Amino acid sequence: MPKLTRIRFLIAVLAFTCSITAMAQETYRLKLAETWGPNSPILGETTRNMAAMAEKMSAGRLQIRIDSSNKHKAPFGIFEMVKAGQYDMGHTASYYYKGLIPNAMYFTTVPFGMIAPEQYAWFYYGDGMALMEKVYRPHGLLSFPGGNTGNQMGGWFREQINSLEDLQGLKMRTPGFAGEVMAELGVAVTNIPPGELYTALERGTIDALEWVGPALDFQMGFHQIAEYYYSGWQEPGAEVQFLINEKTWAKLPEDLQEILRVSMRTAAYDMYAQSTHLSGEAWARMKQDYPEVSHETFPPEVIDALRTATRKLLAEAAEEDPLAKEIISSQAAYLEQVRQWTNISDRAYLNTVSPETGD
Amino acid sequence: MPKLTRIRFLIAVLAFTCSITAMAQETYRLKLAETWGPNSPILGETTRNMAAMAEKMSAGRLQIRIDSSNKHKAPFGIFEMVKAGQYDMGHTASYYYKGLIPNAMYFTTVPFGMIAPEQYAWFYYGDGMALMEKVYRPHGLLSFPGGNTGNQMGGWFREQINSLEDLQGLKMRTPGFAGEVMAELGVAVTNIPPGELYTALERGTIDALEWVGPALDFQMGFHQIAEYYYSGWQEPGAEVQFLINEKTWAKLPEDLQEILRVSMRTAAYDMYAQSTHLSGEAWARMKQDYPEVSHETFPPEVIDALRTATRKLLAEAAEEDPLAKEIISSQAAYLEQVRQWTNISDRAYLNTVSPETGD
Numbered sequence: 001m002p003k004l005t006r007i008r009f010l011i012a013v014l015a016f017t018c019s020i021t022a023m024a025q026e027t028y029r030l031k032l033a034e035t036w037g038p039n040s041p042i043l044g045e046t047t048r049n050m051a052a053m054a055e056k057m058s059a060g061r062l063q064i065r066i067d068s069s070n071k072h073k074a075p076f077g078i079f080e081m082v083k084a085g086q087y088d089m090g091h092t093a094s095y096y097y098k099g100l101i102p103n104a105m106y107f108t109t110v111p112f113g114m115i116a117p118e119q120y121a122w123f124y125y126g127d128g129m130a131l132m133e134k135v136y137r138p139h140g141l142l143s144f145p146g147g148n149t150g151n152q153m154g155g156w157f158r159e160q161i162n163s164l165e166d167l168q169g170l171k172m173r174t175p176g177f178a179g180e181v182m183a184e185l186g187v188a189v190t191n192i193p194p195g196e197l198y199t200a201l202e203r204g205t206i207d208a209l210e211w212v213g214p215a216l217d218f219q220m221g222f223h224q225i226a227e228y229y230y231s232g233w234q235e236p237g238a239e240v241q242f243l244i245n246e247k248t249w250a251k252l253p254e255d256l257q258e259i260l261r262v263s264m265r266t267a268a269y270d271m272y273a274q275s276t277h278l279s280g281e282a283w284a285r286m287k288q289d290y291p292e293v294s295h296e297t298f299p300p301e302v303i304d305a306l307r308t309a310t311r312k313l314l315a316e317a318a319e320e321d322p323l324a325k326e327i328i329s330s331q332a333a334y335l336e337q338v339r340q341w342t343n344i345s346d347r348a349y350l351n352t353v354s355p356e357t358g359d
Numbered sequence: 360m361p362k363l364t365r366i367r368f369l370i371a372v373l374a375f376t377c378s379i380t381a382m383a384q385e386t387y388r389l390k391l392a393e394t395w396g397p398n399s400p401i402l403g404e405t406t407r408n409m410a411a412m413a414e415k416m417s418a419g420r421l422q423i424r425i426d427s428s429n430k431h432k433a434p435f436g437i438f439e440m441v442k443a444g445q446y447d448m449g450h451t452a453s454y455y456y457k458g459l460i461p462n463a464m465y466f467t468t469v470p471f472g473m474i475a476p477e478q479y480a481w482f483y484y485g486d487g488m489a490l491m492e493k494v495y496r497p498h499g500l501l502s503f504p505g506g507n508t509g510n511q512m513g514g515w516f517r518e519q520i521n522s523l524e525d526l527q528g529l530k531m532r533t534p535g536f537a538g539e540v541m542a543e544l545g546v547a548v549t550n551i552p553p554g555e556l557y558t559a560l561e562r563g564t565i566d567a568l569e570w571v572g573p574a575l576d577f578q579m580g581f582h583q584i585a586e587y588y589y590s591g592w593q594e595p596g597a598e599v600q601f602l603i604n605e606k607t608w609a610k611l612p613e614d615l616q617e618i619l620r621v622s623m624r625t626a627a628y629d630m631y632a633q634s635t636h637l638s639g640e641a642w643a644r645m646k647q648d649y650p651e652v653s654h655e656t657f658p659p660e661v662i663d664a665l666r667t668a669t670r671k672l673l674a675e676a677a678e679e680d681p682l683a684k685e686i687i688s689s690q691a692a693y694l695e696q697v698r699q700w701t702n703i704s705d706r707a708y709l710n711t712v713s714p715e716t717g718d
Contacts, residue, residue, distance in 0.1 A: 024659070053621055057416055059614040112712055115705050117476065117509075117635050125636035150476075151704035214700065231707035259618075262412055266621055268481065269628040276476050277484035279704070280697035283459065287699075295703045297711050307712070338639035339713070340646075341573065344654045345510035345638070346378040346474050347709045348590035350701065352656050353471055 010355035028252060030064045032084070032089040035075045035096070038068040040277055042215060043240065044145045047091045050242070050267035057259045062252075064089065079104075082243045083139050090243040091146055094132075095176055102317065103135045106327045107143065107331035109152075109238040111181055111310040113331060116148040116237035116272055118338045123239075127330045129176075134323060142249055144264045144289065146240040147271025150279060154230035154298065156222040161230070161298060164305055173197060173209040177313070180235035183310035185302075201225055210234070214286060223286045223293050230296045233306055241267070373505035386510070387611060391448040392441070394434045394455070397427040399476065401574060401634055402599065405506045406450045407625035409601070413716045416618045421611075423448065438463075441602045442498050449602040450505055453491075454535055461676065462494045465686045466502065468511075468597040470669040471538055472690060475507040475596035475631055477697045482598075484709045486689045493682060501608055505599040506630025509638060513589035515560065515581040520589070520657060523664055532556060532568040537593035543668035544661075553579075560584055569593070573645060574637035582652050589655045592665055598627070699709040 033052070036043045051064040056133075067087070069075040078090035079097045079193040096109040107128075114122060123145055136143040155174065158355065168186040179189040192200050200206045202225045210232075211217045223229070242264045249257065286293055296308070318325040391410070395402045409421040426446070428434040437449035438456045454467040466487075473481060480488040480505055495502040514533065520526065527545040538548040541544075551559050559565045561584045569591075570576050582588070601623045608616065645652055657665070677684035 001601075053617065056617040057614055057621060059612075094623070115708065117631065120628075120632040121636040121639070124632050151708050153704070207643050213704065229703070231703055231711065233708065233712060236705075255416055258415040262416060262621055262625055266625045266628070269625070272476065272524055273479040276697065277480035280480070280700040281691075283700050283703065284696050291555075295707075297707050300711075303711050316593065334639075337643050338635065341635070341639040341642050342709065343713070344588075344642065345512070345572065345589055346595075347706070348656050349474065349510050349592065349595055350706045351710070352659075353592060353663050354368075354588060354698070 025061060027060065028062050028256060030062070030088040030248060032064050032066050032091060033072045033074070033078050033087040034068055034091040035064060035093065036068060036091070037075075038070050040068070041219070042149070042271060042278065043091070043147070044068065045274065046240075046267050046271040049270055050263045053263040053266060054259055057263065058256060060254050062259060078243065079139075079141075082140055082245050085247065087243055088248040089246055091240065092243065093238070093240045094143065098176070101135065101139070101329060103321065104329065105177060105326050106324075107132050107135070107239070107241065108122070109235040110314075110331060111178060111234045111236075112307050113236055113341070114335050114338070115151055118335065118342060119148075119239060120145070120269075121239045121338060122331065122334045126334050130329050131330060135327075136243075139247075140246050142244045142246055144242040144244075144261070145268045146242040146264065147268045148275065149216075149235075149238045149240075150272065150275045151213070152232045152235035152238055153210070153213050153217070154232040154234065155208050156226035157208040157228040157230060157296075158201070158204075158218070158226050159207065160228055160296065161302060163299065164301055167302065170208060171206045173200070173206050174234070178210065180313060181234070181306055184254055184312070185305055198222065198225070210290055212238075213275070213279050214282035215275055218282040218286060223290050227292055228294055228296050229286075230298060233298065233303060239270075242268075243296045374503045384420060386419065387421050387615060389421070389447040389607060391423050391425050391447040391450060392431045392433070392437050392580075393425060393427055393450040394437055394452065395450070396434075397429050399427070400578070401508070401630060401637065402450070402506070403427065404633065405599075405626050405630040408629055412622040412625060413618055414620065417615060420514045421618060423616050436496075437602065438500075442500055444604055444606065447604055447607040449603065452509035452599045453502065454595070457535070460494065460498070460556050462680065462683050462686060463526060464536060465683075465690065466491050466494070466598070466600065468594040469673075469690060470537060470593045470595075472595055472692050473664050473697070474701070475598070476594045477694065478507075478598060479504070479628075480697060481690065485693050490686050490689060495602075495685075496605075499605050501603045501605055503601045503603075503620070504627045505601040505623065506627045507634065508571055508575075508594075508597045509631065509634045510572070511574070511591045511597055512569070512572050513591040513593065514567050515576070515585035516567040516587040516589060516655075517560070517563075518566065518583050519587055519655065520661060522658065523660055526661065529567060529650055530565045532559070532565050533593070537569065538667055539672060540593070540668045543671070544664055557581065557584070570636050571597075573636070573641035574634055577641040577645060582649050586651055587653055587655050588645075589657060592657065592662060599630075600614060601627075608660065 034047050049064050051066060054062045076096050078092035081087045082090040093108050094104045098105040104348055132143050169188055171188045173190055173192050174182055175191050183189045197209055201209055211220060238342055314328050318328045369576055386696060393406050406425050410425060413421045435455050437451035440446045441449040452467050453463045455463040491502050528547055530547045532551050533541055533551055534550050542548045556568055557580055560568055570579060673687050677687045
């Protein structure tokens with residue numbers, strides 16, 4: 001080769017190598033829509049934790065912009081927006097979409113179901129992830145656990161519940177599947193927008209309501225106007241959800257897919273730890289500021305009736321749809337086995353080390 | 360510039376750009392020593408899970424070679440080897456090193472202390488990480504949570520324990536701090552190498568032993584020769600540990616530091632989920648294969664005496680060293696608050712939904 005040609009060849013090789021490297025260094029900008037409002041504690045911190053990890057681990061190659069509900073105006077339309085490709089990702093709760101896809105319900109939490117550590121075991125080492133894929137793949141979506149609130153409380157009541165009789169005609173805000181179960185027991189179930197809940201409870205428009213747990217209930221102020229705080233049965237380990245459009249997923253290089261998967265997984269686990277932390281703090285503060293607030297558990301006859309109604313509704317759902325049956329059966333079988341372990345470990349420990357008190 | 364000079368300048372610019380990119384693409388090879396033997400279930404899977412995430416997220420730029428104890432021959436020398444820079448990283452348990460640094464003990468688990476979700480909350484949202492840094496920084500080491508076994512069982516006993524009297528002179532294998540507590544109650548505490556434990560229990564050289572929980576006890580076969588499996592008090596949430604030499608840490612670029620931090624964090628959480636899963640499976644199988652195996656809890660007078668002895672030993676440790684006092688006080692205060700939340704959530708739920716059975 002003559003000298004100038006050789007030089008041109010060298011330039012071409014260098015330019016090619018650099019462009020390959022540049023491709024690997026391409027920046028991917030994803031948009032995520034979350035159900036939550038701006039600056040939402042715990043839930044909104046989870047999406048930001050995830051995005052920060054992804055950006056830092058990718059040296060800026062993976063950037064995730066988060067839109068809260070004030071921006072996209074569709075807090076319960078995340079599933080549809082991500083499916084349509086309007087957003088690449090979402091952070092929401094699977095059971096919000098049971099109207100559209102009934103089988104989505106089981107991947108958040110189920111009454112009388114698993115607590116958080118049991119449910120993570122089912123998701124990652126049992127059949128949970130595979131079953132969730134069966135539900136979401138047909139919609140062109142991938143779904144991942146998105147953070148656990150911990151065991152949710154049964155709600156704030158202005159009067160004690162001592163019998164099934166006390167539930168007849170009781171006006172209570174409790175949405176979703178738990179509301180259906182409560183209705184079976186004669187409760188007058190209503191739904192009221194979050195912003196009006198405090199006033200509704202204060203004025204007696206409702207007699208009781210169920211929200212989340214101390215960490216998120218605290219800022220709502222219910223402990224200032226209702227004395228009885230009941231332990232839950234309806235959402236023993238509510239896991240929210242990350243959704244990704246599978247076309248977005250497919251266009252990411254393998255390293256960024258793994259960065260995204262691991263960022264979501266860690267942010268989800270972190271949310272459970274943060275919920276535990278803040279629930280401890282908030283419950284201590286509620287009791288200190290309002291000593292008349294009292295922890296209660298539902299009497300056995302109420303629990304038994306709630307369980308019977310839950311089983312009836314689940315059996316009906318299982319009969320209507322083979323995939324529902326597969327999911328419900330998997331969860332029931334897994335729970336039966338893992339709960340035996342929980343009972344001889346954490347439950348036995350908690351009961352033996354402080355037998356004198358249940359609260 | 361004349362043409363040839365311009366071309367040479369262009370080549371220089373391209374070559375410089377490519378070499379910068381190549382630097383950012385440099386491969387870092389770290390060596391990790393683990394306490395565990397080769398193919399160790401759960402524990403050994405945790406280091407491999409971590410290394411695989413790190414490699415995949417970094418597109419091969421971060422490679423971690425894992426040496427098991429058959430290779431480095433120093434299962435309980437991980438701390439020293441990583442401190443000396445002989446290895447970049449380690450996977451071990453902090454409390455193994457209490458002989459060298461007494462304050463290392465508190466970062467694994469403490470008798471009558473926190474269960475796993477409470478302890479993760481303390482590490483990541485309470486003072487846990489900052490206190491662990493105070494203990495490890497002076498040794499040029501960073502320490503991170505490395506995976507939780509879940510609540511460990513109190514051990515396998517050939518006879519039931521119905522009173523404090525039954526513990527007098529009982530020959531039991533139970534190492535570490537729990538052994539010291541047991542000794543206060545009159546137990547003849549011995550340590551026996553793992554490989555000889557089965558025979559020692561079978562032949563009556565010892566009357567009882569404590570190992571981990573169903574998932575790891577199963578392969579040891581203790582359920583074939585001892586009938587009574589007691590719930591624990593001594594290691595309510597044993598968290599193993601990743602160690603890193605801070606010089607290794609400092610030479611990693613920021614993105615690889617974050618990839619390493621997040622890989623360790625996720626692998627640790629995953630280990631807790633896997634332990635939960637495998638414990639459920641193993642306990643079900645033990646009961647099926649050996650129906651005479653019976654779950655037991657220590658009577659209140661034994662629990663009370665164990666707690667009193669634990670408090671006495673912790674108080675002595677706190678008096679001897681200001682940092683020990685700071686750690687013990689932080690854990691005690693955190694536990695007091697977070698346990699109130701655990702009691703009204705998971706504990707109340709577990710007790711109300713299945714009141715009929717403790718196992």
